[in-house]
Amino acid sequence: MIDNFSWVAVYPEIVLLIMACVIAMVDLWVTTPRRNLTYGLSMLTLASVAIIQALYASSGTTLYSFGNMVVSDAMGNWLKCFATLAVMVTFVYGRPYVADRQMLKGGEWYTLTLFALLGMFVMISGNNFLVIYLGLELLTLASYALVALRRDNGNATEAAMKYFVLGALASGFLLYGLSMLYGATGSLDLSTVFTAVATGHVKHQVLVLGVVFVVCGIAFKLGAAPFHMWVPDVYQGAPTAITLLIGGAPKLAAFAMMMRLLVDGLLPLAIDWQQMLMVLAVVTLLIGNLSAIAQTNLKRMLAFSTIAQMGFVLIGMLSGVVNGNTLSAANAYSSAMFYMISYVLTTLGVFGVILLLAKEGFESEEIADFAGLNSRSPLFAGVMAVCLFSLAGVPPLVGFFAKLSVIQALVATGQPAAVGLAIFAVAMSLVGAFYYLRVIKVMYFDPPLSVATVSAGADVRFVLALNGGLVLLLGLLPGGLMALCANAVVQALGS
């Protein structure tokens, strides 16, 4: 029985789906390597979707549709809007790279990415275990194919294989956990599950067993240790344009999935999953930061750095409920959301520079390849340095305020363990500063290995400068984005 039925809630998804199919067809007639038509149509689609999402989000209404299967709320709409923008930036940075490479220059990069984005949208909008799971599968299937696109390359094929096997395992975990919860509560609907759990009549052991598997599945998707094994291999093995895609927008969807499943659905069990997240956060911070030091491949180093950064997101997520009191929940979850958005913005800049330095037959992946970048291109080196300082959490860049807000949320819980974890996280960010600084050292202090100047189109240079500028600007004036996240999360919690 479907009691509410509104197409409005899913307009962006519909536009995206139709256009992805249209672009897949149109691309058959496109022959030029730069694929201007495909690119133009994709950008146009994304721009209009982004605008629709921004309008939805700023109207601030919450809309349930298809019998509460999907929800269109401010948090979801903003996340979808930012994911769309991230994909647009990915297209701008990635187009020259893709056009130069034999296996990638088909239109698949565009269409598969659009389908991946559709998967993210469904994940973010899902208000039902199965819908979220379907979105996740659409995203990951498209991602497996994207990673495997360079099929003549051993590394890429290995990465795709690993990604697929481990990703399937993670999906299995998640699905198993969800089925436990379904068995215990008798519903797939998030709010029904929430109510059922909150009554306390459901057998606690079954629920907790389910939550363990759900948390494992989420940790896999986030790349939190000890479920992080796939991240370095995939980041390193995938063609850089695809690493950029995987490292960017899907993180926002993963955050939304975490919010929907753990908070919208299972908040009454927070005391259980917060402990799990705390263990995950400690292990993640430790493994991510320590392993990153040893890397010589920049993409692999950034993969471990991503793992470490996810530890901070987990810190935000585990500070919401104190002794059953949800007063500080909005503060904590909005800090995690702010962290994730600023992380994606920064990552786009870092991978964008790596991507633009790559030439045909030369991938520019080793840290040593960046030697003397400052004298070859001050703009690229500057953007890279700003982004790396931001990832290291040095003020006045956005990464600092991201770390500040999650640590503030953690300390605000007032638990002795939380203060201990805060000091541990701060110490780990000192370790993190070391490996980010090392890349900056290579770019600024070492003599260049080649004197070839770095060239890029005007559009790319503009977007890159904008990207670096935003990392700085949001560091100087972080209030707007923080308020946006806070409002969105307050609404999501209130409904």
Next chain:
Amino acid sequence: MGMLSLAIWTPIVLGVLILALGRDDKASLVRWAALFSAVLSFLVCLPLYTQFDNSSASMQFVENMPWVLRFNMAYHLGVDGISLWLVLLTSFITVVVVISAWEVITERVNQYMGAFLVLSGVMIGVFCALDGMLFYVFFEATLIPMYLIIGIWGGPNKIYAAFKFFLYTLMGSLLMLVALIYLYIQSGGSFDLVVWQALPLSARAQTLLFFAFFAAFAVKVPMWPVHTWLPDVHVEAPTGGSAVLAAIMLKLGAYGFLRFSLPITPDASHEWAWLLIALSVVAVVYVGLVAVVQQDMKKLVAYSSVAHMGFVTMGFFMFSPLGISGGIVQMIAHGFVSAAMFLCIGVLYDRVHSREIASYGGVVNTMPKFTAFALLFAMANCGLPGTAGFVGEWMVILAAVKFNFWIGLAASSALIFGAAYTLWMVKRVYFGPVVNDEVKHLTDINAREFFMLSLLAVAVMVMGLYPKPFTDVMNASVDQLIQQASVSKLPL
């Protein structure tokens, strides 16, 4: 736009413009643009002094607007008698540093000049910030330009030095960050220093906060035993970097003690004052002795900086008006003198490319004008009456003798060690027979170097002969600070 905003953002905006627009093929244009920017930034700071009200202890030129609403952070600026001269010192030293780099820096001139201008604005921001998080952001932001300055234009071992500088100071300040968050939560959601100064805190909390602040500021000052980064960094940094580091960056730490430790954790400050004074005495006596045996001129001046900063912290933690004023005067005097000492070493290094004392001897024979300057600054460094170095040391020693005779005795021994290491270096470098061909063919300073050194010489002389303008502005603020620090904040 308020005057303090102008003082902070003029050098930053102009520095970023120079960074963005300059190229090495237009190096001389960049140099003039940088000089213009530095002078302009200095001029916009001058009204702060002329319009300053000496009789008022409260913050002046206050600007207060919301910055990050969600955390209740404010863009809250103001100067009082404690910070006023530090702001002026910062913009003055930046002018000198730009001049010092004129012909010396030939590669990436725009980045060098831009980095110093941005750094100047950021450091002024530290001295003006009245919001805890604004202070922290400025305080940490100084690391980025300094890291690049050391790493790009530094000496052979620059990478080690740049990392040591960055990580060492970051380690200290991260603990302070946790302290700031704790205060934010304790005060019910405020980062305002004024609120924090009135906030009652238990003895245990005060002790923890005191040591968290101590970690950040003691590393920056640097106090013994966390001073080991300073000699390494000074040796490798380019001349301008060393000058700014010694003249201003070290003061950020000492200033932090006055703004945070004393007024926010007064009980813990009193309780642990013996520790701070003991560490300061060690810095003054032991590090002074270490300086005597140095072979490298920059290392010698670096250790001498640690010893001089020991005077500053010693003065602060005796809680007497004389001690605190003396510490602040010593900060400003050391700013002029240490910058001058490093620039003198730079002048020699540009010609001979060696910092070893043993590479020199008899420089006075070939560079008489330069030696006159160097001797003046050396005398100021050992605290000769009539120079800037004397005033602050004298005030601190007076306060120390009042506080405890033996500490006063230990402190005054520093005058002897100071004279020993400085004059012995002067004797070996400047006097005696000409030791080698390189010294024989030295050319005396040119007009640019003469101008640069005379700017500092005038400052050193004026401050030594007529310190009244320096001490007058701070009396009211220092009295108020002592008042604040003497009231217990323990909850009843």
